[in-house]
Amino acid sequence: MGTSPDRSFFPGSHWLYFSVYLLAFLVGLPLNLLALVIFVGKLRRRPIAVDVLLLNLTVSDLLLLLFLPFRMVEAASGMRWPLPFILCPISGFLFFTTIYLTSLFLTTVSIERFLSVAYPLWYKTRPRLGQAGLVSVVCWLLASAHCSVVYVMEFSGNSSYSQRTIETCYQEFREDQLAVLLPVRLEMAVVLFVVPLLITSYCYSRLVWILGRGASHRHRKRVAGLVGATLLNFLVCFGPFHMSHVMGYILGESPVWRSLVLLLSTLNSCVDPLVYYFSSSGFQADFHELLRRLRGVTAPSQQEGSMELKVQKEGEGQGQDCTVQTV
Template sequence: MWVLLLLWPLVLGLSLESDIQNPISYDESGSAGGGDGLSPPDGTLGSCTRPQAAPRSFPGQLCSNHSDILELPDSSRALLLGWVPTRLVPSLYGLALVIGLPANSLALWVLATRVPRMPSTVLLMNLAVADLLLALVLPPRIAYHLQGQRWPLGEVACRLATATLYGHMYGSVLLLAAVSLDRYLGVVHPLRARTLRGQCLASGLCAMAWLVAAALALPLALQQQTYRLSHSDHVLCHDVLPVGTQASYWRPVFICLAVLGCFLPLLAMLLSYGATLCTLAAGGRRYSHALRLTTLVLASAVAFFTPSNILLLLHYSNPSADAWGDLYAAYVPSLALSTLNSCVDPFVYYYVSAEFRDKVREGLLCWKPGPSAASREGGSPGLGTRSSSLV
């Protein structure tokens, strides 16, 4: 919720600034001109039906005789081409790429080569893969935003880039829920976990998470998403869509994404980690370290994923044109913030453990840990139980 409080005044401030601009002549250089004498980049003249009121996000009106040219209201155009999506958003994506790519690559290598193949290890390896793939799909989005909202790779690449971005992000959330269930069994039901908590359960949870994420992302690859912005040379990827398809196609798609890909997994995490926290708290001070880390894991997941998905639900909850104003302008940076969770995961799941750090040094520097290294976390029973699982 703290992200919502930070983003909403920013959007309101930008909206107030955009009210004083000439809507027709606003272009990427911010110059002002008069009239509707501008033409599309191909030199043909097309008439556009301009929306009378600012829509709730960035649904555009199709220009007559042009199936790929969209017209935006004044405030939406100013927000779409402003400094938030063209400077702040690529900076956040770049931070996720610079930190998440090496951190998750190294963690995956250690988990695959230096750690016994336990059920928790299988889950954490899949989580590292999801976060790593999320970082790898960010460069096209970064280039798109840095070029002033100009997509250079074509329609097919736009569909694939959008589908993979959302698929890997929601796949991470689903795998986080699977990890929380595994830890719930290990802490709250340790005797039952001896029979339930095995390779079959871990592999099944991972397969289910990947299949659900792929099913949720598939509709994003089946609909046109590149459109030209009228009176400019901007080729937009997913940021502006026809107002008709907003309600008929994208509304159910994104409601399913938010509910099935975020809120239900977060609810499962809340229930699993809630019971885990109660059990750890009842164990006394010897579990204080695991208690703090479990709280951090839960808080980080809620903080990074909740704001963008709340905005997404608000965005599609009311079909009227003036229901939420330019809410999409707040959703775009909140979506970029949610990708930063891929940077946090390696440090709250892997590198927080002294034993895991010893494995990294052992693998990179051929360094052998001393007899006291394994006891620095209070006598942890092994990497698969305390160090990599936090509990």
């Protein structure tokens, strides 16, 4: 059978899930909202292909974060599903789809960055917005089609679903369900993780080699940050989770540690803003400008508060002077 919520490493481990989900929500949501504002502004001013791809990645992360509260409720309930049945496949489908969208869009961004450095003249004369839009649609369809297995598993002939009540959400599976699910997971690990990782590794290794021959220190530093954030996503956030797919296929059941390493995948929504930040100098400039504007909005209220405090202190000082003179 698959992973059961009772099979945990320590008592109360569901609070670890809740804490990680809450951390991802509190950190990832504001950062991705800032990125959304910046990319929309960039596309209005001077649209380029890589910004189209990064905008889609931002929307994907926001979908994950907006449905993350459902996971928090599940964790707070001891990894039981207290919500209406229909929310289980929806939240699971979006949760896993956004994970694979991240790997696909990170790969397309690596290709774009490689082409912009390896063939700069050709790249500048071809904005390729239409191609970027088409690639984005293909990524969404590819990830969605694979993750539709969530619906297949949740609706596959369990009489208890006719009452729309379930105890767990996408955690416990029958033998006949595992016979379908485990090969699909292995195929997803290969097609949606290993192949994108290989392509991304090739593009960025070539990019680093080309820039090492004469790029400025600032440019090399930005590319190093981009490569580091991307590999952090692939190797740390996604690597252990997809290793569980391989181990599950070999063992014939979901590994007990699968749900724990899935927590690392949740954190990709906090790592992706680093990819945005190092993606271009234009994004960095827009990011700092937006932060200055946000600080400017809060600064007047702080200044007003400090002025009121100053006037109050001056009034108290004058009162004390009058008292001394009277005495």
